[in-house]
Every structure is written in C-alpha cells, then in structure tokens.
Amino acid sequence: MSSIRKKISSSYIIIITITVIIIQIILYGMIRSYYYKNLRESIEGQIKISSDFYNTYLSGDSLKENIFNNRDMFWSNTTCRVQVIDLEGRVIMDSSGYIDNKPVTTPEVTDALKKIPSTSSKIYTNTDFKDGTINAATSLYYDTSVGGVLRFSASTAPVEMVIRKFTYMILGFGALVIAIASTVSLFIANSLMKPLNLVCRGAEKMARGNFKEAIPKYSRDEVGKLAETLNFMSDEIQKNERLKNEFISSISHELRTPLTSIKGWAIILESSDLKDKDEVMEGLKIIEEEVGRLTYLVEELLDFSKLSSGKITLSKEMTNVEEFCLGILKQLEPRFESKVIDVNFNSNTSNKIELDRNRMKQVLINVLDNSIKFSPKKSRIKFDLSEDKEWIKLIIEDEGYGISRQDLPHVKEKFYKGRNVNSSNGIGLSICDEIIGLHGGRFEIESELGEGTKVTISLPRRN
Structure with missing residues (x-):
C-alpha cells in the first residue's frame, strides 16, 4: 500500500511542479518583455525630444558649429550615453568623453543616415563588460538635408538586475508552492489510503474466513462503493454458507x-x-x-x-406444446387421483416451438409435483396455455397452501428450503429456473399464504 501512497503523492507533486515551472517561464518572459519595452520606449522618447528640439531651433547651423558652440546642453538631461555622428559615420561628440575614429555602422545609425523617419532601437551585448546595451538613433538636419545622427545608448544592467530580483522572487514563490503542494499531496494520499487500508484489512479477514465483521464505510466515493460491495459479498457468502448447511x-x-x-x-x-x-x-x-x-x-x-x-447442453426439437403438456398430465394422472385433485386444462395454442423435451418435462413434473404436494385433497389445479406475439405461456395455478411473503423472493435460490414442513431439499425450483433460462424464457412465481400459487413459464416463440 505504501507504493500506492507514493504513486499518488508523486503524481500530485510532478503535476504541480510542471505547472509551477510553466507559470514561472511565462511570468519571466512577461516581466522581461515589460521592462525592456519600457526601457526602449524611454530611450526612443528622449531621443525624439532631443532631435525635435535640435531640428527646430538649431538646424540653421552645421552640426560641427553647434557642437563647437557648446549647444548640446539639452542632452545632459538624459542618463543615456549620447553620441553625435557625422555623415561618414564618425563620432564627433561623445558624452562619455571617449571618441573612436572608426566609423559606426550599426543598423540604427545606418537607418538614420538613410533618412528613415522612424526611430530605430536595437539591443546589443557588450562582450567587454558582459552586459547589454540598447541603442537608438535618429537624423539631425542641416537646413533641409541630413547633417548627422544623434545616438543614445543605455546599459541594460539595471533592467537585468530588476528582472533578476523578480526571477528570484518567482523561483522562491514557486519553491514555496511546491513545498506546500507536496505537504497537501501527502495529506491527500494519506486520506485516500485510510479507507483503502480499512478495505484491505477487511478483505484480508474475509480471505481468512471471517465474514461476520463488516468493513466500515469511510467515504461515499468509489472506495466506499468497494466497501459496500465487499460487505454485500460477505453477506451473500454467509447466506449461501447457511443455505448450504x-x-x-x-x-x-x-x-x-x-x-x-x-x-x-x-x-x-x-x-x-x-x-x-x-x-x-x-x-x-x-x-x-x-x-x-x-x-x-x-x-x-x-x-x-x-x-x-455450465456443462449442460440442450437438445432441442420442434415440439407441439399442447400435445407435450397433455402427455405430462397423463403421466401424472395417478398422482392427481391419489389426492382427488381435479385438473382443468385449457389451451389457446397449437403452435410448435423448439424445446429440449426431457428438460422441459423435468420442469413441468417438478412444478406440478409441487402443486400436488402442497395442495389439499379434493382441490383443483388449473393449467392454461396461451400465446402472444413473442411468448408461449404455460400457467399452472393451484389452490394449495401458498408461500409466505418471506419465502417467496427466495424459493428459486439455490439450496433454499422453505418453512413449510413438506419442503424438500431446495434445488428443484433452482434447476427449473436454470433450464427455462437456457431456453431463453422466464420463470415467475406468484403466491400468498393460504391462497394458492400461480406459476408462469414463458417460452419464446422463436429461439
């Protein structure tokens, strides 16, 4: 049973762990996208304000004249690294103080030189410092033509730090969720195993022959249904054992x-x-x-x-039911005469159906013998044959002592012996029921104590 507990708890833990990991991945992607989007929009907004100011108020002078005249004071309002690049891609002003003579050929600078109107921003990895930068560039005009490029660069390290903090928080929260879920799954597994253990112990007692102690019904689910089934089985075994004895x-x-x-x-x-x-x-x-x-x-x-x-087989042959029943009544005539019983036979059919004559003879003799045995002298037995579209019915009704309500539901059960002193070994009607069932028919008994018994044998017209 411990293996089942492990399977249940581990299944819960695996499912919850996979779910938490998927949620963490989605949250990480959303947070990263959110912060980088904000950083990009901030840089692009700042560079647009700066370029619009320059192109509106300073585009009358050349780029070098404006830089020489120290007209870049508005760029000091940003925390980004600011570069001014000429038409050949060379940096002519850098807010960091470092100027490299190599031309800048990054995509955002190339786009700005081509007068592409939209501000272009890209993210790059700086291999020297092992952090990333996000760059944006836009065109600066001299009169009506492009005079250079304004480029803003910002490190992604602060954003990465914030994202890293959120990642640690997500991982910690996920670990907490998994820990709580593991505890809850163990609790659930134990709660499921408790009724299963009760059922297991009860089944073990039944296997050792102890059927008197019922399994307590701990829940209303499938385990409770299993306990009910085992208790029912135990009751039936005790009942059959008693009937067998x-x-x-x-x-x-x-x-x-x-x-x-x-x-x-x-x-x-x-x-x-x-x-x-x-x-x-x-x-x-x-x-x-x-x-x-x-x-x-x-x-x-x-x-x-x-x-x-289940080893018995039927040997069926076409049989005239009326002639068949009359032959059986003729055979039992001495029995009827010994108790002065009047037999009233009525038939509304002369059809032939497939029967195992010997087995059905056994059934009718058993039923009629019971009617004779449990009927007083000078009484009457009524034997009717009738039919409808599906069935041929043999109805035997006597004026005998009848069957009590307590016995009636059980008279066809194996080994059941009624309370009447004339009751025999308790297998006759059970055999009749089996034989009629093999013919595809129905065996019905109606009776009240002191008012006689009515037996209806329904046989299918087509087998």
Whole structure:
C-alpha cells in the first residue's frame, strides 16, 4: 500500500511542479518583455525630444558649429550615453568623453543616415563588460538635408538586475508552492489510503474466513462503493454458507430415510423364512420405492451440478406444446387421483416451438409435483396455455397452501428450503429456473399464504 501512497503523492507533486515551472517561464518572459519595452520606449522618447528640439531651433547651423558652440546642453538631461555622428559615420561628440575614429555602422545609425523617419532601437551585448546595451538613433538636419545622427545608448544592467530580483522572487514563490503542494499531496494520499487500508484489512479477514465483521464505510466515493460491495459479498457468502448447511442437513435427512427403510426391510427379509409371500412382496415393493426415491434425488443432484458448472447442453426439437403438456398430465394422472385433485386444462395454442423435451418435462413434473404436494385433497389445479406475439405461456395455478411473503423472493435460490414442513431439499425450483433460462424464457412465481400459487413459464416463440 505504501507504493500506492507514493504513486499518488508523486503524481500530485510532478503535476504541480510542471505547472509551477510553466507559470514561472511565462511570468519571466512577461516581466522581461515589460521592462525592456519600457526601457526602449524611454530611450526612443528622449531621443525624439532631443532631435525635435535640435531640428527646430538649431538646424540653421552645421552640426560641427553647434557642437563647437557648446549647444548640446539639452542632452545632459538624459542618463543615456549620447553620441553625435557625422555623415561618414564618425563620432564627433561623445558624452562619455571617449571618441573612436572608426566609423559606426550599426543598423540604427545606418537607418538614420538613410533618412528613415522612424526611430530605430536595437539591443546589443557588450562582450567587454558582459552586459547589454540598447541603442537608438535618429537624423539631425542641416537646413533641409541630413547633417548627422544623434545616438543614445543605455546599459541594460539595471533592467537585468530588476528582472533578476523578480526571477528570484518567482523561483522562491514557486519553491514555496511546491513545498506546500507536496505537504497537501501527502495529506491527500494519506486520506485516500485510510479507507483503502480499512478495505484491505477487511478483505484480508474475509480471505481468512471471517465474514461476520463488516468493513466500515469511510467515504461515499468509489472506495466506499468497494466497501459496500465487499460487505454485500460477505453477506451473500454467509447466506449461501447457511443455505448450504441447511441443504446438506436436508439432503442427509432425505438420504437417511430411504436408506433406513431399505436396511430395515433387508434385515427383515434376511431373517424371514420367506414363507410369508405377502410380507416379502411388501418389503420388495418398499425397497423398490425407496431406491426410486434415491435415484431421483441423485439425478436431481447431478442435474444441479451440471447446471451450476455450465456443462449442460440442450437438445432441442420442434415440439407441439399442447400435445407435450397433455402427455405430462397423463403421466401424472395417478398422482392427481391419489389426492382427488381435479385438473382443468385449457389451451389457446397449437403452435410448435423448439424445446429440449426431457428438460422441459423435468420442469413441468417438478412444478406440478409441487402443486400436488402442497395442495389439499379434493382441490383443483388449473393449467392454461396461451400465446402472444413473442411468448408461449404455460400457467399452472393451484389452490394449495401458498408461500409466505418471506419465502417467496427466495424459493428459486439455490439450496433454499422453505418453512413449510413438506419442503424438500431446495434445488428443484433452482434447476427449473436454470433450464427455462437456457431456453431463453422466464420463470415467475406468484403466491400468498393460504391462497394458492400461480406459476408462469414463458417460452419464446422463436429461439
């Protein structure tokens, strides 16, 4: 679980760190652009004022005469380095006091000599002092022609210092944000891991067979849903375990009864002198009946095992449903007569559909046998066949004891044994439901205690 905590916290930290770095880069670019723009606009504004003053009031004299007459006092109002350059590109006046005879051929000077009206400013790196300069130049006129160039230069070092301070502030703030985010991400990871740890411990207890202790629901998110699912699974396992134990108990009882009867009669017959033929025949008949009961029970268990494992396959054939149902009723006629039960059969269809005859016979015999078993003597069972566009419906309705509301939702569940004393091992209806489901049909049971039971088997007309 610690690896999950690391993954969560590291993911948060990585995302926040990348976001902070991107924001820092954007802020750095914006600040740098802002300060350099202001510096450029300031220099260009100053040089424009100076050149306009010169061209308005001093352009009547030549450039050298104005410099000789010390008419450059207005240039002293700027902090920039001021240079006056003649038409050959040579510096004839420099406010720094240093004059180089080499001609100046930088782009802003070349543009000014060509009478390009817009003031041109460029940024250069001074390799000697390892800082940058920003230069601006404009034309100076003698009468109506260009008499020279006025050039302003300013160091970018102060701007770089301000930008550097802001950069340190941004980096410090970013580091603080990352530190806070890391702490918060660890807190979030721990808060997420707490319910996960509870779920993990609960799952480990379930894996060891302890299903009685529910996992506390710590949150309403997916982790809470997982806890609910595991608790539901635990409840279902306990429920199935209880039903399985009841089923084993019921099966053991049902197996013990015929085996006891068979063993008892075998002892009687073994000790008998076989002179009493009636007694022998009665014993053999009982043994035969009990063996039949055992055979039926074993077959039911085998069917249940096959259905549960999904190994059973259907062998379908076209079947006339009405004739099929009448044949089953004929087979069970002795059972009906033994309890004086009147069977009312009505059919509104003679269609043929694809059925596994043996499996559907098993279903109908099971349902009808339950109706006989749970109905009083001299009662009635109604068997109706009907159809619509999609389904053929087999409806069996008796006047028996009915099923309680508590038992009704569970009667089709595996191993469920109802509260009625006549209830058997609890797999018959489960098998019926599986078989009908394999046919693509529906198996519905409606009942109220003391008012009989209605079973509806819906089979699709086209498989």
